[in-house]
Amino acid sequence: MKVLKLMFKNALRHKLRTSLTILGIAIAVVAFGFLRTVVTAWYAGVEASAANRLITRNSVSFIFPLPYAYRDRIARIPGVETVSFANWFGGVYIDKTQFFARMAVDAGTILDVYPEFRVPPEQYHAFMQERNACIVGADLARQYGFKLGDVIPMEGDIYPGKWEFVVRAIYEPRDEKVDGTQFFFHWEYLDERMKAETPARAGQVGWYIIKIADPANAAAISEQIDAEFRNSRAETKTETEAAFQQGFIQGTSLVIDLLNFISFVIIGIIMLVLGNTMIMSARERTKEYAVLKTLGFSAKHLVTLIAGESLVISFLAGGLGLLLTYPIVGMFSLFVPKTWFPIFYVEPSTVALAALSALGVGIAASFFPIQRALRTSIVNGLRFVG
Amino acid sequence: MASIIDIQGVSKSYWRDSFEIPVLNNISLSIPEGEFIALMGPSGSGKTTLLNLIAGIDKPNSGSVVIAGTDIARLTESELAKWRATHVGFIFQFYNLIPVLTASENVELPLLLTHLSKAERKKHVELALSVVGLADRMDHYPKQLSGGQEQRVAIARAIATDPTLLVADEPTGDLDKNSAEEILLLLERLNREFKKTIVMVTHDPRAAERAHTIRHLDKGELQ
Ligand SMILES: Nc1ncnc2c1ncn2[C@@H]1O[C@H](COP(=O)(O)OP(=O)(O)O)[C@@H](O)[C@H]1O
Ligand SMILES: [Mg+2]
Numbered sequence: 024m025k026v027l028k029l030m031f032k033n034a035l036r037h038k039l040r041t042s043l044t045i046l047g048i049a050i051a052v053v054a055f056g057f058l059r060t061v062v063t064a065w066y067a068g069v070e071a072s073a074a075n076r077l078i079t080r081n082s083v084s085f086i087f088p089l090p091y092a093y094r095d096r097i098a099r100i101p102g103v104e105t106v107s108f109a110n111w112f113g114g115v116y117i118d119k120t121q122f123f124a125r126m127a128v129d130a131g132t133i134l135d136v137y138p139e140f141r142v143p144p145e146q147y148h149a150f151m152q153e154r155n156a157c158i159v160g161a162d163l164a165r166q167y168g169f170k171l172g173d174v175i176p177m178e179g180d181i182y183p184g185k186w187e188f189v190v191r192a193i194y195e196p197r198d199e200k201v202d203g204t205q206f207f208f209h210w211e212y213l214d215e216r217m218k219a220e221t222p223a224r225a226g227q228v229g230w231y232i233i234k235i236a237d238p239a240n241a242a243a244i245s246e247q248i249d250a251e252f253r254n255s256r257a258e259t260k261t262e263t264e265a266a267f268q269q270g271f272i273q274g275t276s277l278v279i280d281l282l283n284f285i286s287f288v289i290i291g292i293i294m295l296v297l298g299n300t301m302i303m304s305a306r307e308r309t310k311e312y313a314v315l316k317t318l319g320f321s322a323k324h325l326v327t328l329i330a331g332e333s334l335v336i337s338f339l340a341g342g343l344g345l346l347l348t349y350p351i352v353g354m355f356s357l358f359v360p361k362t363w364f365p366i367f368y369v370e371p372s373t374v375a376l377a378a379l380s381a382l383g384v385g386i387a388a389s390f391f392p393i394q395r396a397l398r399t400s401i402v403n404g405l406r407f408v409g
Numbered sequence: 410m411a412s413i414i415d416i417q418g419v420s421k422s423y424w425r426d427s428f429e430i431p432v433l434n435n436i437s438l439s440i441p442e443g444e445f446i447a448l449m450g451p452s453g454s455g456k457t458t459l460l461n462l463i464a465g466i467d468k469p470n471s472g473s474v475v476i477a478g479t480d481i482a483r484l485t486e487s488e489l490a491k492w493r494a495t496h497v498g499f500i501f502q503f504y505n506l507i508p509v510l511t512a513s514e515n516v517e518l519p520l521l522l523t524h525l526s527k528a529e530r531k532k533h534v535e536l537a538l539s540v541v542g543l544a545d546r547m548d549h550y551p552k553q554l555s556g557g558q559e560q561r562v563a564i565a566r567a568i569a570t571d572p573t574l575l576v577a578d579e580p581t582g583d584l585d586k587n588s589a590e591e592i593l594l595l596l597e598r599l600n601r602e603f604k605k606t607i608v609m610v611t612h613d614p615r616a617a618e619r620a621h622t623i624r625h626l627d628k629g630e631l632q
Contacts, residue, residue, distance in 0.1 A: 321490055405466075
């Protein structure tokens with residue numbers, strides 16, 4: 024027998040109390056894991072940003088376009104590897120509630136700048152052959168049942184009129200951090216219609232996506248690009264993709280900050296639940312601790328005994344909570360359309376954070392019981408009637 | 410014979426809020442090795458307090474407590490803890506076994522602080538439990554035992570490390586007549602056969618009769 028055995032036996036002494044504590048903490052851990060997952064889903068765009076991608080947009084606002092002619096001038100700047108571009112198409116598919124990102128892109132370069140979208144070569148080939156072909160994400164295809172060859176009709180809003188796209192390629196996201204719900208089609212298809220219908224809107228690009236050779240030069244290159252177009256009709260604002268994504272979610276980040284905050288409040292609640300259980304247990308065992316001290320057990324032993332018990336409970340509960348988090352997050356993504364939260368999975372960092380919190384909470388919750396056990400003299404401990 | 414316990418001019422008082430409660434007043438007591446002494450006295454007379462001083466779980470306000478040549482009032486808390494682990498076996502009125510541990514695990518507790526191997530510890534445990542006649546109850550939990558049996562397990566725990574001194578605070582105070590008798594016979598035997606020095610606090614005259622010497626404590630003074 025070891026002191027550790029006594030620790031485990033102590034942890035399981037009050038089966039109902041321990042079970043309820045573990046269950047309570049596990050539920051809180053699920054809530055924590057779930058909230059963290061929502062928060063990470065929100066920041067997924069920022070997280071998934073590549074360090075070697077810059078975004079150049081109109082300096083006035085994202086909604087104003089840039090001339091197509093900028094393309095070659097950007098390409099000439101040293102350190103720029105590939106220049107691609109895209110337009111936000113918008114549009115209505117079925118009805119307005121069916122939202123997913125639809126973009127007109129530079130077909131020839133888009134997969135060079137976004138290698139995380141994986142398209143089989145023969146599909147890419149087919150996509151390149153046809154003016155109104157499109158590439159859809161695998162998650163989007165799954166959600167709407169799109170197959171290769173399907174025709175997707177859309178009602179234009181930003182670009183009015185009836186549009187039809189043929190699915191010629193389906194991309195697989197490289198990993199779970201990559202959005203699998205996007206929809207790309209040929210920018211040239213869009214531009215041709217503009218030339219024919221509203222010539223004033225032809226030759227316009229929503230934003231440029233620039234792949235650079237060395238992320239370390241991002242700031243310098245951004246500065247150079249913007250300098251190139253200073254005092255021109257459409258001045259630019261260039262920043263890293265991460266900064267661009269960050270700017271996008273800024274407006275809504277208050278809610279997310281709140282969720283973030285609540286997720287840490289939950290850890291505080293966990294600490295109180297466990298702390299309460301530990302204080303009760305340690306109080307009941309006042310006399311036993313005094314007996315152990317009488318027998319010659321040291322402060323170190325008591326600390327091991329009490330902190331260990333607290334850690335046993337917090338890790339059992341944390342483990343159970345995390346185990347439950349996966350199916351619950353999984354269920355959530357079943358019922359909620361993928362396009363709402365394109366990236367929704369339990370991040371390793373969430374698991375690490377939960378494990379770290381379990382450790383911290385386990386130690387913190389044993390603080391007062393340990394202090395009490397060490398401070399109570401043997402004589403008073405033996406006289407204690409709980 | 411040399412005295413194993415030598416107490417000189419010991420006084421002890423407790424503080425409750427701002428009141429000083431004098432408990433022991435200038436006590437001197439010498440106990441030779443191998444003695445079986447009973448400390449008697451009315452409730453509240455300071456018997457437990459004196460026993461705690463002898464056992465090194467409390468310290469006097471003044472005076473010296475020398476046990477087996479060590480002035481325990483001078484030891485630090487952790488030195489005292491080590492000293493207790495090797496020199497003293499404790500027997501309490503309410504047994505004070507750890508309820509989640511079996512009889513053998515309870516007896517093994519003080520042995521965890523020694524350098525004995527697992528096999529050696531097992532041997533000590535078996536020996537101690539057989540001395541108290543409970544070799545067949547090794548795997549029983551305290552609540553599966555009678556009061557008398559629990560006290561015998563507690564005695565086994567007290568003798569497991571083979572200390573020279575046993576202190577017992579009202580060891581029969583919570584037991585029926587027959588169980589009390591068993592415990593007293595056991596203590597006599599430990600004194601006679603195993604040469605343990607025993608200091609027993611009791612207010613039961615029949616228990617005290619079993620000791621070689623009886624000392625009375627009244628209002629903090631030794632008679
Ligand atoms: N730890 C303590 N704190 C305060 N008062 C105590 C403490 N221990 C004992 N006393 C007081 O000291 C007196 C003697 O107690 P004790 O030695 O337990 O007597 P006995 O064992 O003879 O009944 C009692 O009045 C008791 O209330
Ligand atoms: Mg007493």
